Amino acid sequence: MRWIAGLGNPGTAYQGTRHNVGFMVIDELAKRWGINVTQSKCKALIGEGNVQGTKVFLIKPMTYMNLSGESVRSFLDYYKGEIADGVIVYDDLDTEIGKLRLRYQGSAGGHNGIKSLIQHLGTQTFDRVRMGISRPQPGKNIADYVLSPFPKSEQQQLAEMISAACDALEFRLKAPFEETMAKFNR
Template identity: 65%
Template sequence: MKWIVGLGNPGTAYANTRHNAGFLVIDELARRFNMDVSTNKCKALIGETRLGDAKVALLKPMTYMNLSGESVRAFMDYYKVKLEDLIVVYDDLDTEVGRIRLRYQGSPGGHNGIKSIIQHTGTQVFNRVRIGISRPKPGMVISDYVLSPFAKAEYDDLRRMVEDACEAIEFSLNHSFEQTMAKYNARSSDA
């Protein structure tokens, strides 16, 4: 089973914030796959479907960002899924708005959701799609920034990022993550 976990915070107060970029991608994938992501299980909202030969699950952890690993671990244990079939989608301060970056390993880089997943899985090796949110202007508190909505001037870039992330994830269902990185990291750098 391929499983895609979008990171974010539950509740309408966080719905369109930068920190919920992962949820935005899951919502768009659900629309594209004609899936309902509403089953409450494993501390997450989950949707499952079959796409060709692949069984695919979409997850939105409901644990709040800093505890995302609890949901990932619960899903792993319940479904007996492999980490190499996981893709985590999350917001990234070090990537510009309008760009996505794919990686298959690395430190959390200050991202508490990724830190939690590393703690609960015991490894830094898992596939990631980072959604660019850029860094805030000097003097702005990071936590306030990531919990703020995207600016209206960023909406076109946001839409393009979500589309690019969905295309990369769809491509990865039938290709290796290395092939996916080669194709979509190069494309994102040309944007």
Template identity: 55%
Template sequence: MIAFVGLGNPGKEYEKTRHNVGFMTIDELSKKWDIPLNQSKFHGQFGTGFVSGQKVLLVKPLTYMNLSGECVRPLMDYYDIPLEHLKVIYDDLDLPTGRIRLRTKGSAGGHNGIKSLIQHLGSPEFDRFRIGIGRPQNGMKVVDYVLGRFSEEEQPDIASAIQASVEACEAALTKPFLEVMNDFNKKV
């Protein structure tokens, strides 16, 4: 089984915010793969299905971003998913808005959701789909920025990035992740 986890915050007030691009991507995968997120357990909303001959788990932790590991670790244990089958989708301040970047491992880079995952999983070695949200301008606080919604001008770039992330997730079902990473990281 391959687990795709989108990081974000639950609740209407956080829908379509920069910090929720992981949730948005999981929602798109859910539609495209016809895997409803109709199960709740371990502080998460999730669904399972088969895509390209692979059993897939789609997950949206409902613990709030900073506690994402509290959902993901128990789900991985419950479904006996090895770390190399975990794919995490999340926002990244260090990438320009609309850019995606895939990585096989690394530090949390200041992202509290990733920090929680590393802490609960005991390892930073899991595949990542980073979606650029850019940095705040004009002295805006980071917390206000990530919890804010995309501007009208940013929306086409984010829609394209989410679509590219969906395509990368699909590719990760049938190709080695390093190959997928090389294919998608060179796209601009």
């Protein structure tokens, strides 16, 4: 069994915002793999399917970003899942727009969703795909920035980044994460 959790905020007000790039990746994987992410369970919307002979769960926590760990922990407890079988996908201010950074451990780096995951999983060691959203201009409020939509000028980079993330996550179904990092970190 493999699972992929994309972090974001529920509701139409947050659709298309920088903080919801994790949800965007889950939506694209669901489309690619023909999985409906509509089952409400474990404080999340969950979809289950079979991809390349592997049972896969796609997870969109509905707890809002700052409590994402509650949902992922609930999923792992309910399905008897292992942290090592999953990947977390989320936005990263410290990575340039359009770039991916795959890591298997690290601190929250100021990201409240990751802080919640570390708290509820009891470890900083879990596979993650950090989606670059760049930092705002100096003096601009970070909360306003991450909750704003991507401008037209970044739409092409966003689409390419989401596609690359999906390619990496598909590769990860059959390969170790270290090999996935070597192939997809740019």
